[in-house]
Amino acid sequence: MSVDPHTNETGERSDVHPAARILFGWVSSDRTGQVIFWGLAILGVLFVAADAFIDRHPENDIESYFGFYGAYGFFAFSFVVLMGWPLGRLLHRDENYYDDQDPEMEDDQ
Amino acid sequence: MSAFLASVNPGLLLILAGVVAAFTPFQRVRQALAIGVPLLAIVVLLFADLDQDLAQVSMLGLDMVPYRVDALSRIFGLAFLIAATLNGIYALHQDSILEDSAAMIYAGAAVAAVFVGDFMSLFLFWELTAISSVFLILRAGTREAHAAAIRYLVVQVLSGVLLLFGAAQLFVVTGDVSLRALELGEDAGTWFLMVAFGIKAAFPLLHNWLQDAYPKASIVGAVVMSAFTTKLAVYVLARVFTGEPILIWIGAIMTVFPVFFAVIENDLRKVLSYSINNQVGFMVCGVGIGSSLALNGVAAHAFADIFFKGLLFMSMGAVILRTGTAKATELGGLYRSMPWTTLFCLIGAASISAFPFFSAFVTKSMIISAVLYEGHLIIWLMLLFASAGVLEHSGIKIPYYAFFGHDSGKRVKEAPFNMLLAMGISASICIGIGLPAVAGLGYGFLYSMVPYPDVAFGYHPYTTGHVVTQMQLLILAAFAFVLLNRLKVYPHERRGLILDTDWLYRRIGYDIAIWCGAIWAKVGPALGRISSRLWTKAFVWIEACFSPQGLISRGSLTGGMAIWAGVLLCAVLVMSFLAEA
Numbered sequence A: 001m002s003v004d005p006h007t008n009e010t011g012e013r014s015d016v017h018p019a020a021r022i023l024f025g026w027v028s029s030d031r032t033g034q035v036i037f038w039g040l041a042i043l044g045v046l047f048v049a050a051d052a053f054i055d056r057h058p059e060n061d062i063e064s065y066f067g068f069y070g071a072y073g074f075f076a077f078s079f080v081v082l083m084g085w086p087l088g089r090l091l092h093r094d095e096n097y098y099d100d101q102d103p104e105m106e107d108d109q
Numbered sequence B: 001m002s003a004f005l006a007s008v009n010p011g012l013l014l015i016l017a018g019v020v021a022a023f024t025p026f027q028r029v030r031q032a033l034a035i036g037v038p039l040l041a042i043v044v045l046l047f048a049d050l051d052q053d054l055a056q057v058s059m060l061g062l063d064m065v066p067y068r069v070d071a072l073s074r075i076f077g078l079a080f081l082i083a084a085t086l087n088g089i090y091a092l093h094q095d096s097i098l099e100d101s102a103a104m105i106y107a108g109a110a111v112a113a114v115f116v117g118d119f120m121s122l123f124l125f126w127e128l129t130a131i132s133s134v135f136l137i138l139r140a141g142t143r144e145a146h147a148a149a150i151r152y153l154v155v156q157v158l159s160g161v162l163l164l165f166g167a168a169q170l171f172v173v174t175g176d177v178s179l180r181a182l183e184l185g186e187d188a189g190t191w192f193l194m195v196a197f198g199i200k201a202a203f204p205l206l207h208n209w210l211q212d213a214y215p216k217a218s219i220v221g222a223v224v225m226s227a228f229t230t231k232l233a234v235y236v237l238a239r240v241f242t243g244e245p246i247l248i249w250i251g252a253i254m255t256v257f258p259v260f261f262a263v264i265e266n267d268l269r270k271v272l273s274y275s276i277n278n279q280v281g282f283m284v285c286g287v288g289i290g291s292s293l294a295l296n297g298v299a300a301h302a303f304a305d306i307f308f309k310g311l312l313f314m315s316m317g318a319v320i321l322r323t324g325t326a327k328a329t330e331l332g333g334l335y336r337s338m339p340w341t342t343l344f345c346l347i348g349a350a351s352i353s354a355f356p357f358f359s360a361f362v363t364k365s366m367i368i369s370a371v372l373y374e375g376h377l378i379i380w381l382m383l384l385f386a387s388a389g390v391l392e393h394s395g396i397k398i399p400y401y402a403f404f405g406h407d408s409g410k411r412v413k414e415a416p417f418n419m420l421l422a423m424g425i426s427a428s429i430c431i432g433i434g435l436p437a438v439a440g441l442g443y444g445f446l447y448s449m450v451p452y453p454d455v456a457f458g459y460h461p462y463t464t465g466h467v468v469t470q471m472q473l474l475i476l477a478a479f480a481f482v483l484l485n486r487l488k489v490y491p492h493e494r495r496g497l498i499l500d501t502d503w504l505y506r507r508i509g510y511d512i513a514i515w516c517g518a519i520w521a522k523v524g525p526a527l528g529r530i531s532s533r534l535w536t537k538a539f540v541w542i543e544a545c546f547s548p549q550g551l552i553s554r555g556s557l558t559g560g561m562a563i564w565a566g567v568l569l570c571a572v573l574v575m576s577f578l579a580e581a
Helices: A018-028 A032-050 A068-091 A103-108 B002-006 B010-022 B027-046 B071-090 B097-114 B119-138 B143-174 B188-201 B208-216 B219-240 B245-264 B268-289 B292-323 B339-352 B359-373 B377-403 B417-432 B443-449 B453-457 B464-486 B503-546 B557-580
Strands: B052-059 B062-069
Touching: A018 A032, A018 B339, A032 A068, A032 B464, A068 B245, A068 B377, A068 B464, B010 B027, B010 B071, B010 B097, B010 B119, B027 B071, B027 B097, B062 B071, B062 B119, B071 B097, B071 B219, B071 B292, B071 B417, B071 B443, B097 B119, B097 B219, B119 B143, B119 B219, B143 B188, B143 B208, B188 B219, B208 B219, B208 B268, B219 B268, B219 B292, B245 B268, B245 B377, B268 B292, B268 B359, B268 B377, B292 B339, B292 B359, B292 B377, B292 B417, B292 B443, B292 B453, B339 B359, B339 B377, B339 B417, B359 B377, B359 B417, B359 B443, B359 B464, B377 B464, B443 B453
Parallel strands: none
Antiparallel strands: B052 B062
C-alpha cells in the first residue's frame, strides 16, 4: 500500500481538499522536481533548436542571433535573482522599521 | 428613459449606486447594486454613439463635456465596468456598508473620468477616485493601514491639485479646457499635467504610494484598487501625451526597476504592487511610442492587465482571508487545501507572463513589436529583460511561495464560493482573450475593441516565430529558476521590510520633522519670552511718546507737528500734479 504523500510535517494524515488530489496530486511525488528540471531543460533545447528551422523575420542584428531569446531570458532571469543577494543586504530592514505596526503584531515577532 | 440613459455618463450610475449603498443597511440590496449597476452601465456603454459629445454643460464660463465615448475610452471603460462587476461578486461574502459604498463610488469615479471630454470634469472625478478609495485602505483597520491611508490621500490629492493647476493654466492661455492631445512644454501647464498623471501612473520616484498603500488595504480593497487608479492614468496619458518621447524612457525604466524590488520582497501583495508598476511601464512606453500599433497594444494590454492583475490580487486576498497573511515566509503548500485558488492563480501567473494562449501574449507583444519596429534597440532590450523579470516575480514567485514550495503546514478551507466564482470568471477572460482568433472569438474580440482595429487585425500574434521566441524566453528563464534553486543560490525569503525611495520621506523627512519639532519645543518658549519682553518695552516707549501725556503731546509741539504735516502733504500734492503734467 502506497503512503499518502499529502501529509503535513508532523506526519499526520492531513486535511487535503479532494480537488487537490486530482489537480495537483502529481506535485508531491518525489520525482516531480527531477521531471520539471529535465522537462524544462529539454523543452528549452527544443525551442532553441527550432530557431534553425523557422523563418523569424528579425528586425535587427541582435534578434537574428541563434537562440538569442532563450539566452537573454536565461541570463536576465539569473541576473535579477542573483542581484537579490546584494540588494537584500542593502535594503532589508526589520518589519517594524517605520514603527507603524500594531503593538500586538510586534509581540508576534 | 433610454434617451436619458444615453446621455448619462455610466460612471455616474455607479457613483449614485454607491451613495445609495452608503445609506442602505440591507446587505443583499447593496450587493444587488454592486453587481447589477455595472452590468446596466455596460449595456448603456455598448449602445453609446461614438465620437460625439453625448452631454454638454456650460458653467462658470467653461464648456464642459461630461459624457463622450470613443474607441479609446470605450475599451478602458468596458474593462473598468467588468472589473467592477467582478469585484462586486468577489465581495459577496462580507457585509460592509463602508467598503461596498466606497468601492462603487471609486469604480464609478474612474469610469466617469474615462468618459469625460474636458479637464475640469476630469479633475472632479480624478479627486473623487482618491477620496473614495482611501476608505478601502482604512477599512483594513490596522495602525499601518491608517498611516498609509493618510500618505496615500496626501499624494493623490496633490496629483489632483496639480491637474487643476495645469488645466487652469491651459485655460488661461488657450481658453480651451477640452481634453485633447498636447505637447509637453507647449505651455507650462502641460508640465503640471504630466506630473499629475505621473503620480497616478506611479512613475519612477513618484511610485511609492502604490507599494505603500495597496498591500495594506483590505482584502477586497486591494483587488478593487488594482484595477482603476493606474489604468486611469494610462488612459489619460494616451489621450493627452500620445507620442511624447520622454514617456518611452520613463515607461522602460518603470518596467525594469520594480523587478529587482519584487525579487526580495516578502509580502506577496507588495510583490504584486511592484508588478503593477512593471506592467504599467509597458503601457507608458507604448504611449510614448505613439504609433497605431503601440496604442492598440496599450489599450489591449490595459484591458488584459485589469483582469490578470485583479485575478492575482484576488488569489492573494483569498489566501489572506484563510490564513491571515500574505507573507511568503509564512505561506507554502496551500495547494493542498486551496486547489481552485491555486489553479486560478496559476492562470493569472501564466497570463501576466505572456505564455501563448494567455492574454498578455497577444497584448504585450504589440507594444514590444511597436518598439522594435520604431528601432528603439535599448528600450526593446529593457522590455525583454522586464518580461523575464515578470516571469520571476508574478509568474513563479507568487504561486510558488504561496501554494507550493516549503509546506507551511497550514491546512485551511478553500476560498468562499463567491471568491472562486470571481476568480473563475477573471481566469476565463484571461484565457478567452488570449486564444487564437476564430470566428470573432479569442483575441479577435479584444482586437475589434482597440482604437485602430484595422491595424490590430494586420498584426498576427500567433506566428511560429513569435510563439517560438516567446517560449524560448520563458522556458529558459523558468529553467534558470529551477537551476538556481537546485544550486541553492536563490535568495531566501526573510521576514522584514525592503526599503524603497519612500525612505526619504518616511525616515529622513519624518526625522527632520521630528527634529524641527524638538527644536521648536525648546526655542519656541524662549522666543516667546524674548518677543513678549520686546513688545512690553516697545509699548512702554510708544506710550511714553504718543499717549496724551506723552512727549510729543506736550507744549506747543503738537501745533507745530500739525503744520509741518500739512506742509508735507501739500508738497506731495503739488509734486504729483507736476508729475501728471
